Amino acid sequence: MRFIAMIHKDPDSAFGVQFPDVPGCFSAGETLEEASQNAVEALGSHIRMLEADGDAIPQPRSLDAIVDDESLNEARADAILVSVPLVRDLGSTTRINVSLDLGLLQAIDDEARSRGQTRSAFIASAVRRELAD
Structure with missing residues (x-):
């Protein structure tokens, strides 16, 4: 919405x-x-x-x-x-199954690690920014 x-x-x-x-x-x-x-x-x-x-x-x-x-x-x-x-x-999280290219997953993990975030937190923040654009 x-x-x-x-x-x-x-x-x-x-x-x-x-x-x-x-x-x-x-x-x-x-x-x-x-x-x-x-x-x-x-x-x-x-x-x-x-x-x-x-x-x-x-x-x-x-x-x-x-x-x-x-x-x-x-x-x-x-x-x-x-x-x-x-x-x-x-206020609650849900586990999901998502398929990503291995190279993209490695880039996500590298960037999340450099920011001190978990993979899930990084993906959630990236999706929030994308939805706002």
């Missing part, structure tokens, strides 16, 4: 992020890339809080629907629209 976010940059400020379909969910970042990555975490945290409170989870609209929504004209002005994945941390 992906939500559309609007990223704005005012002079002398960080990039601000808001979600038209998720009222009250905001984020920011010093760079556009950082703002996009922080938006993934903010969205996941906000949805987790809604679920904990027993509130309904909003349904994301398509990019076309956001662009066509005249009530968003002002908020959309000068905004960069990005699609943000909803990544839920459910």
